[in-house]
Amino acid sequence: MSMNEEKKEYRPLIVAFCCNWCSYAGADLAGSSRLSYPADVKIIRVPCSGRVNPMFILRAFERGADGVIICGCHPGDCHYSTGNYYARRRMALLFSMLEYIGVENGRTRVEWCSAAEGAKFSKTMNEFCEKIQSLGENVRLGDLRCKN
Amino acid sequence: MANVEKQVQLIKDISGSDPYKCMRCGKCSASCPSYNEMDIKPHQFASYIIRGDIDELVESKAAWKCLSCFACIERCPRDVQPGKLVDAARQIVERQREGDYLQPDEIPALLDPETPQQLLVSAFRRYRR
Amino acid sequence: MQKIGVFVCHCGTNIAATVDVKKVVELVRYEPGVVFADDYMYMCSEAGQEKIIEAIKEYGLTGLVICSCSPRMHEKTFRACAEKAGLNPYMVEVANIREQCSWIHKDREEATKKAVILARAAIAKVNLNTPLKEGESPVTKRALVIGGGIAGIQTALDIADAGYQVDIVEKEPSIGGRMSQFDKTFPTLDCASCILTPKMVEVNQHPNITLYTYSEVEKVSGYVGNFDVDIRKKARSVDFDKCTGCGECSTKCPLGKIGKIPSEFDRGLKNRPAIYMPFAQAVPAVPVIDRENCTYFKTGKCGVCAKICPSKAVDYEQKDEIVTVKYGAIVVATGFDIINLDKFGEYAYNESPDVITSIELERLMNAAGPTGGHLERMSDHKQPKDIVFIQCVGSRCDSEEKGKPYCSKVCCMYTAKHAMLIKDHWPDTNITVFYIDVRTPGKNFDEFYRRAVEQYHVNYIKGQVGKVKPQPDGSLMVQAADLLDGKQINMKADMVVLAAAVEPNPGVRKIATMLTASIDNNNFLTEAHAKLRPVESPTAGIFLSGMAQGPKDIPETVSQAGAAAVKVIGLLAKDKLKTNPCTAQCDTLLCNGCSTCANVCPYGAITYDDVQVMDHGLRETRRVAQVNLALCQGCGACTSACPSGAMDLQGFSNRQITTEVDAICR
């Protein structure tokens, strides 16, 4: 890994997919409670964590995201009953696959966050940003076919 | 000023509790067996730390009258744990004497009359597990 | 190509203080598709909306991006505004630059940069938006109220009075709930049953209300306007139609004399027979057999009640029955209970029968209660002279292990009530209340509390009690500190009353899950908006009433019950509901007919049909997915499961989300 002499302050790019019913509302609550987290996090509203197609996640990485987090309702609390269960399986398999091909653990995360958990949302985002900051720029996931 | 801030931080670090959580319910003072001996009452500890009156707290009789019975720690509904706060104050005094960290087997040799009994009692209770 | 107008809201200083609004306007002006960009102080205001309408007309806008507060707040407002100007409401996207930007970031430059990115994502999305049309679904003109306490009773009465059918499901044998256990109510000291019983009777006689007591909600499916609910009517073992409510069975039940079954209604201070009505005014006045305790059900012997029943109403063979009913709206009014006090060993609740909770005190003071309204110690049946009240037991605690984080809200007032009532009956009783804060916001509330102090000389001491210790002589030693006097107190008492924290009825979590209504960490149901939609759940068609939503007293519960009823009536008054047009859509040319989507659809909205398709000149019959738009709720589970990408979600299409990702990662 090459290191520049003067280290520019690295700011990660983080995409968060939040379900409309729990996590997006939780993010709103974090906002109205003024519980800050880094501006590196950009939220995309989706109806349900089950709507998050693995394609979206890979797309974000390919376009230069350093971390992707998916937030949904707690298991059992999905607004659509079951969407988060499927998301949980999908993401478990996808994350395990990413680890398998040698991508650093921690660039992807799933967190269950209810509409009442503004504090948890903020805490999660702070932790996630810190983790991505420590991992640095995403190189490996930029091109899984690995042709440079 | 900066020194006070440092001390406040130190107390928070040592005790691991947050004085701002205190709601002044007084359950600690109600539970304290040494209440009558104390010049600063347990429910006041948090305010002293919030205000930054650390010196006063450290020099108080209260700090050394605490029996470390941990009743206040057990019962505090807000997890402020006044007993830990005052213990932290005692630790500050002792650390200023540069008697910082100890191994258990070093203790017997170090037991000099200068070491306050209360500090040892508290330390043993705190680390008994 | 769309012609997009971007409107950036200052929200007073809420946004403008941290986001350079003008700069956002300048930077998004040249985004693809944008033909107009402007800012305004309050976009949601009349004048702000007027500005949007003018711009739509002047520039022939085909899409709008509003950079403002959360879409959960004003998306509807701006959609309606677009519609007014003749634009399809679904051509509006909101970039959340308040809750998710200005309010959480401090650095102006950083926040502005993020606001621009969020705006770009919304612009990119609008570029791909298509006009959507809402569908229609019918409304079943019947409401379900879960819980038959004062909240449920009032809600049901209000809905029924408006002319709609209402069913109440109550898990206990009688309606009435917690309020029926109370003696008097604050701040006017009305007798609780005097004001509640008439309402209970009214419910029972109302032509529009059906009661399901001793029943539970078993399963819920469907959606707003069209819920299907399975109700389990537990076997009462007594024939409803034959029973006259004479009460002979309860009197003769041998277990009533042995006295081994603690009465739930009297909080265990009294015993009850195995066949019983919870209390004299129970509605319906039909007893139930507690099969777990009944000798007949345990051993097959006894059968006394069946023998002596004059109308032959006892039926041991009765079985649980499940009925399925259709509803348009559901109100959750499951109420509360008090917390378990096991973790407060210092207050000796489990050690001494003379340490009681406030609800137990209500029963002890009630003329129909276990002592006939005579206040006495449970240990020696003597009248207590010195009584200590301890406030905030388990309320306002920091962590879950310690108790509940919230204020239970009703304790300060009912403690003042108890103190005054006791003083009224037995003026030479000494009463001490240990409090942390006395909280009395409410009409005539502080006056009420002051009366306790000034007129009744109740001794209020600031300082939480540290320990209650039973003494060998049968008294209780209360250890506390008077924080204002700076004195520690050791006080002897004959009775200690604990103001235990309230908590939502433990069964509510199961119900919330069935309803997919969201619930907070303390098991209180979440409202759609804390201020503006306090009686609605975020789940459409589910409404909240009473303590299930948060701690509140009777006047507040009754007002909320009325408010919930109005919302229900507003819903039932409609013949048709507009349905969410953001539904799944299947591209028949791409669909494989593999059934994967149908396997994950929670609503059974996907079916398969053989249809004729023309694919590049090839005409063939294919098995393809069809979405029932009335059933589809737009979760998108099918879209992620679909291998070919044939299934897509309108309003959140694959391309729209992908383009948002691209815009953010640009």
Next chain:
Amino acid sequence: MQELIDRLKELIADGTIVRAIGWKKGDMPYNPEPAYFTEAEDFDDFVYDGFCGANLSKMMIEAGKLEGKTAVCLKPCDTYSFNQLIREHRVNRENTYIIGVGCRGKLDIEKARKAGIKGIKSISGVEIEGDGDVVFDTIYGEKKMAYKDLMLDRCHVCKGKEHVIYDELIGQSQDTDDADRFEEVRKIEAMTPDERFAYFKTELSKCIRCNACRNVCPACSCRKCVFDNTKFDSQQKANVDSFEEKMFHIIRAFHVAGRCTDCGECSRVCPEGIPLHLFNRKFIKDIDDFYGEFQAGKDPEAQSPLTDFTFEDLEPKDAVGRGDK
């Protein structure tokens, strides 16, 4: 083989089937190709031997639409693929006559090449019924190899000699399973992240995007691939550095997760020799570990793991870092 040909001819003659799908001789003795057989003389070129590795189940998607019944020759492992296609309503069972053909393991000509066998003129000992060595007649003389040594890797982890669906069986099958199916995956899992990345980088950089893996895969049965439709903006043919190019294999593997029967065709047909099955097998291993053992295609009624769930399912955060000490 003759029994198979005779039976197919008979079936056509008595009108049970209109056509058969099998293999016909290729230009070399080791590259037979899938083909339709309708007329009696077509069968002159019919071949079924150790080199007939191709899984013909996918061909039934199109063949099932034709007028009249089609017979298809399926090896035991191919029947899993066929079952999976039934589950996904991609084939017409009514229009299919399945001949379960015997199998003693399929052969990989690359193994011979690696052993230094060149200039092949003809090959013997590759018949299904035989049990001896394979004998190569080359321009450099006669070369011999044990049948087992010439077998495709996938046959060493064979799912079993039983056909899971058929109308009739012709020929005997043998168990060839003598290796651990997940050993390769475990070996990679045991590497450091850097080693793993280097490994996949080396392998995947060989990809020329010929789409052979996609086209042969019986699970990849979409009418139109996501990479060929406009729904995700993932088709940007002009841009060599596009999303599709970069994420192709991982998305492909994900799309067939829970549906892949591990038939191994992707790796067999890859002209660059990329071990593509390692992606699929990783998903299979994870599914087995996380949600209990599952073999796609074994039971067409069974719910696929990705369209199923339990309340206590593993959390994604616990799906990673399992190998870390």
